[in-house]
Amino acid sequence: MARLIRLDRTGHTTLAEWTSEDEAAREQAATAFREQLDAGMIASVQLDDGTAEVVRELPADAELVVMRRPIAGG
Amino acid sequence: METSGGLAEAASLPWRPRTHAGTLRRQEVLWTAWTSWVVFLFTAPGVALIAIEPLTLPAALLCFAHAWAVPWIQARRGATWIVPIGSERSAARRRDGDAAAESAALGLLGDLVGHRQRELLSETGVAGERGSLGVWLVGEQGAILVRPGGRRLDCWCVRVAEHSDLPAGDRVAHLLLALREDEAGFAKVANFGFSGAWWRVRRHVPKRARPAVDAARQAAAASDRSAS
Numbered sequence: 559m560a561r562l563i564r565l566d567r568t569g570h571t572t573l574a575e576w577t578s579e580d581e582a583a584r585e586q587a588a589t590a591f592r593e594q595l596d597a598g599m600i601a602s603v604q605l606d607d608g609t610a611e612v613v614r615e616l617p618a619d620a621e622l623v624v625m626r627r628p629i630a631g632g
Numbered sequence: 633m634e635t636s637g638g639l640a641e642a643a644s645l646p647w648r649p650r651t652h653a654g655t656l657r658r659q660e661v662l663w664t665a666w667t668s669w670v671v672f673l674f675t676a677p678g679v680a681l682i683a684i685e686p687l688t689l690p691a692a693l694l695c696f697a698h699a700w701a702v703p704w705i706q707a708r709r710g711a712t713w714i715v716p717i718g719s720e721r722s723a724a725r726r727r728d729g730d731a732a733a734e735s736a737a738l739g740l741l742g743d744l745v746g747h748r749q750r751e752l753l754s755e756t757g758v759a760g761e762r763g764s765l766g767v768w769l770v771g772e773q774g775a776i777l778v779r780p781g782g783r784r785l786d787c788w789c790v791r792v793a794e795h796s797d798l799p800a801g802d803r804v805a806h807l808l809l810a811l812r813e814d815e816a817g818f819a820k821v822a823n824f825g826f827s828g829a830w831w832r833v834r835r836h837v838p839k840r841a842r843p844a845v846d847a848a849r850q851a852a853a854a855s856d857r858s859a860s
Contacts, residue, residue, distance in 0.1 A: 565805055567797040569736025600640055602809045604744070610812035612640060627798075628641050629810045631823035632713065632773055632789030 562587050562616070564594060564625040573625070578618070591616040591623070599625040639810055639817030651819035653765060656777075656827075660784060663827040667703050674699035703832070710787030710826025711836035713774030716757030717800040719838045722772060724800035737801030744805055756844035759808050762855070763815040767848040770811060771841070772803040775822065776833065780856040782849035785833040790822030 562574040573594070574587035595601065601613045603620045616623065642650075649655060678695030681688040715721050717738070724734050741759065742750045749760050761768045766779040766786075777786040792798060792806045811818045826833070834845045 563740075565737075565740075565798070565802045567730070567733060567799070569733040569738075569799055569802060570740050602813055604812075608746075608812070610809050612638070612813050624805075624809060626792075626806045626809055627795075628793045629790055629806060629818075629821055630641065630793040631821055632791050 560587075560621055560623070562591055562623045562625070564599065565627070570624075584616075588616045591625075594625045598628065600628060601625055639814035639821060641810070642814060642817030642820045645820060648820050651765070651816050656765060656779065656786060659786070659824060659827050660779075667706075667828065670702045671699045674702070703828075706826055707828055707832040708836040710828075711776070711833045713787055713789045713825060714758060714769060714771035714776055714837065714841065715773040716771050716838055716841040716844075717753075717804060718757045719771075719840065722757070722800050723795075723798065723803060730799065733799045734801060737799040737805065739801075741801040741805045741808070744808060752844055752847055756841045757838075758841050758844045759804050760844060760848055760851070761808060761811055762851065763811065765815060765819065767852045767855075768811060768815075769841075769844050769848050770804055770807045772800055774825075775807065775811070775818075776837075776845070776848075777819075778830070778845070778848040778852040780852055780859070782851075782853035782856070783830055784827065785830050785845070786824065787826040787833060788819065788822035789825050790818070 559575050559577055561572055563570045563572050573590040574583070576583035576587045591601065595614070602610045602624045603613050603617055604610050604622060613623070674695045678692035681692040681695070718724050723729065742753065745753055745759050753759050757771070759770045761770060766777045769776045769778070773789065773791045775788045775790060777788065779786065790807060792803055795803055830845070830849055834842055837845055
């Protein structure tokens with residue numbers, strides 16, 4: 559089960575969950591994903607080598623996609 | 633999968649040079665020169681005063697105190713940016729804090745850092761992350777980079793742009809994700825605030841987080857030995 563989560567005031571909120579077989583759930587997740595991008599969030603996907611990658615489309619094979627806010631120098 | 637190929641925040645700062653080992657070495661030289669100059673600037677008049685008239689010793693001591701205090705204050709300023717989770721300035725200590733949110737954020741952060749770093753995180757309140765520039769320690773409002781060899785530490789001020797409502801764990805998670813996405817971009821976005829010997833920074837880091845500095849220094853020294 560793949561998850562789309564947003565880091566927010568509650569710790570994190572699960573915005574969508576989907577499997578590769580469930581096309582409707584995946585489409586819902588893609589819609590939620592685009593809404594978050596439009597709201598200025600940044601999507602991050604963890605890679606196997608310990609790094610992360612910024613994505614502009616909901617990845618088909620990711621287990622966890624994290625929506626985060628932009629960072630800035632203090 | 634469409635990727636953006638770097639930190640989006642860094643792309644919005646075209647006037648800043650991208651950080652790499654060479655720029656960090658330049659900063660190191662500049663900071664060493666600046667600190668030496670400050671020490672000289674205040675020590676030399678003190679020595680001259682004593683040489684001319686030993687009775688001016690109190691004034692000379694004031695000069696020496698300045699020579700000690702200015703670098704001390706600069707190191708302290710850099711070290712205190714990191715803000716470990718649970719420390720005095722942590723969001724986790726807010727009176728209006730939501731304990732459930734703090735717990736959820738810490739749980740997710742624990743999942744992000746992995747088994748080895750989770751223990752260090754719970755003990756010290758900062759997340760460790762090995763990068764190509766060195767070993768990073770990430771707190772709520774800043775990061776410390778332990779350079780290869782473990783003898784020099786760089787302090788950075790960086791935080792979530794709109795962070796007022798975020799629990800402490802999420803603040804660290806944001807920075808950790810950004811660091812993993814693009815280390816050089818992360819360093820470009822962050823404000824470089826201090827570079828100096830490890831002992832100058834460590835003594836100003838909150839006591840609970842000092843083992844994280846020690847662990848990062850060991851890791852940086854070990855990676856430096858294996859590289860050479």
